[in-house]
Amino acid sequence: MPRELTQNRIQKIWVPTKDDRRRGGAPHFANPPTVIVMVGLPARGKTYMSRKLTRYLNWIGMPTKVFNVGEYRREAVKNYSSYDFFKPDNECAVKIRQQCALAALRDVRSYLKDEGGQVAVFDATNTTRERRDMILKFGEENDFKIFFIESVCDDPSVIASNIMEVKVSCPDYRDCNKTEAMLDFQKRIECYKKSYQPLDPDRYDRDLSFIKVIDVGRRFLVNRIQDHIQSKIVYYLMNIHVQPRTIYLCRHGESTDNLKGRLGGDAGLSPHGKQFSSALARFVEEQQLKDLKVWTSQLCRSIQTAEHLGVPYEQWKALNEIDAGVCEEMTYDEVKEKLPEEFALRDEDKYYYRYPAGESYQDLVQRVEPVIMELERQENVLVICHQAVMRCLLAYFLDKSADEMPYLKCPLHTVLKLTPVAYGCKVESISLNVEAVNTHRERPEEVKRGPGTLIRRNSVTPLTSPESNIKKPRIDDLDEAPIQELPPSVSALALCSPSHIPLTLPGQNLMSSPGRHDILQPCQ
């Protein structure tokens, strides 16, 4: 007899009645956990790629964490003196560095076996065969798949630029000036060069799975992709770039439905919405960008907003607002009145909650993923979309978890300007000073958490890239004086736990903002 099926209340997924766990909601592709092993000389972008990849994998629902051996070393050796530490004949240091790598691997194992992790990114130079063989053995012993990402680059200007961007301000160099730091770092690189054995696809490493990223993505060598996740990782790495550029996210102008407090629908702009669109056109012009791409959804209010810009724009159905199913065009009060249980369920678990015959934020993430991939390929882009969609995109750029995503503040008539910087993204929130209704519903105070809200292993839940195991100075409030260990420039660079970054973007007081607020919101 086939098993009885019920539709689980939050996700609306049909499951055998006896089994009420929260479901993946999407096929699981990762079975044995995977360790991604970075390889390359210092200043080749390993940490940059590690963090970006981790952010992407977490966003698509694959629990991933970075293990940066340099951080373990900084814990073990409180004060970095000079590049001498990295000399191959410095026996004492070599021992310490070996211990650090082993400690990191122990944490990798525990993350993948006991903490529900699916992918661990082992971020270190891993430049010798000896070290890599050790890691391969570790993988075999624990039944982990191993995938190497090697970054090869010999362009001195790229290296110098990397050093300036992320190394001179790193904790190792807090007592040095920039020139000193640069010189020391270059000598550090020399220490590694002699013993560097790049991956050898023709002989020694021909049976390994890896990608060699050459000259910042000009060229790739891909060997033996084993599975779905490695294929996606390769595709992602081939689409990202490091050209400076800016992404602008905003919602359509206020719509007539917004005025009535109605969800969804396909209404046109209200008079204020039209005002915003003109203001947006002026704003875009003032930004003086070369080659700005403009993307909209296929809903009227988004297209109408773009029309005011007087430039070509592309319509993406994938950018349409979340489908509220049977609740489309109702007000929240009407939903509460007609479907009180659904209303309560949504507040219980807003990320997973799927409107009857509609979508959930989880569905949105899947829908919007090709947009993210194309955003990575592009340079300057303005995306004119919708509240829930914008929250999804923002969560990707700012590394916000599934739990936070549905409550990110994306008010009408405000442009978020995102600029990649160092390992993360700078956000500026710019209100264009046109009145609009507030469509944001806060997370209710008393929310009954039903069963099945535990995050399960392999469940498809965007997580914030977890902070490392190493005790890092915590910065509870960005206005507070930074803790002594870090120079002021570094505290701005997102070494703090993402969960400490306030969800409210300052300056979003819609009714009375006297002007633009260019707030620097550093975040991972």
Add this chain to the structure above:
Amino acid sequence: GSSVPQFCNSPTMIVMVGLPARGKTYISKKLTRYLNWIGVPTKMFNVGQYRREAVKIYKNFEFFKPDNEEAMKIRKACAAAALKDVALYFTKEQGQVAVFDATNTTRERRAIILSFAMEMGYKVFFVESICDDPEIIAENIKQVKFGSPDYADRDIDEAMEDFIQRIDCYRASYMPIDDEKDRKLSYIKIFDVGSRYLVNRVQDHIQSRIVYYLMNIHVTPRSIYLSRHGESELNLLGRIGGDTGLSPRGQKYASALATFIKGQKISDLKVWTSHMKRTVQTAEALGVQYEQWKALNEIDAGVCEELTYEEIQENFPEEFALRDQDKYRYRYPKGESYEDLVHRLEPVIMELERQENVLVICHQAVMRCLLAYFLDKPADELPYLRCPLHTVLKLTPIAYGCKVESFFLNIEAVNTHRERPMNVNVSRKTEEALQTVPDHI
């Protein structure tokens, strides 16, 4: 317009490179099929076909000897003719991508193509296939060369012998794409049927998609089974969409499907369903693990969900006529079109390419989209492909295409297939609109 931005501005030429029997035509055809399915107008230009037109009778490998001046002239002319047709395809037929399928093994030939493209403003992306495994080569020759018109009157051993010598003719002058000299070109080198790839200077979105696709396809033998859910309660009533469970006959089909699958003795079968009750119920009967994909959900009929065709005609006669006018592009109000479905299904296709044996339990419109991909059916045929209930389609790749076997599992079900009626005008009468509606309760 379409539901996805058009990313191609300059037309693109994909230029195959490699010795004979390296899978160039296989890749060309598959890539062309994929690109057309996702909505990028693509056409293949196989220079060998031009040669067969020019030289009606193929005698033997001597034609391909590098010192055969007469033949060289003809071959050059064929390549030039193909390039001319590429230009015509782009300018007169709104083509977006042309796949230039030939050996293109000399730098000289590639230089000609590059300068042609530069002159015309086309982008060029090379796909080189390198393989030295004699077993793979022999297998390729068996799979596709014996069936070629060139060897129609030969026996297998003769054909094999001749073809091997043909390959040797190319070998001496073969200059693979060079990492140094060709560092400015955009290309992918495929080694040993996908064991390794070298990718250089991907210029744009379409090239990135092509690379991703090429890295996901494989040639391991396997079968894909496509089936709809068992007959549902709404099917019986002639209603579209919705999310009901199986009718009693639908349940019987689910059991019959389980028996059928067991009988196929498939190793490692993956089973995929949608998120809708009727497919999940069908899979439940199999007693094996299955994965649910929201992307496999039936087309969203928007305001027409759960209506019968008669009700649609009564309430939305104009919409009903518009749908018959262009069933592929027509989007239900607040719903989806077949075109939207294709984009929604693309990740499913990509994963199907990666996988081996898979059974996909889905829905009528979805199954039509998937089938159109595998059988290379164009957009205007897609919405009318026959995917009846209680029938499993078994697809097995062979040679350059796909073999289809249809298994009706002998459980009666309603017919849900509605042909295009004769009159698709918005001014048509009700009887004309309902002319082709299948019977229901």
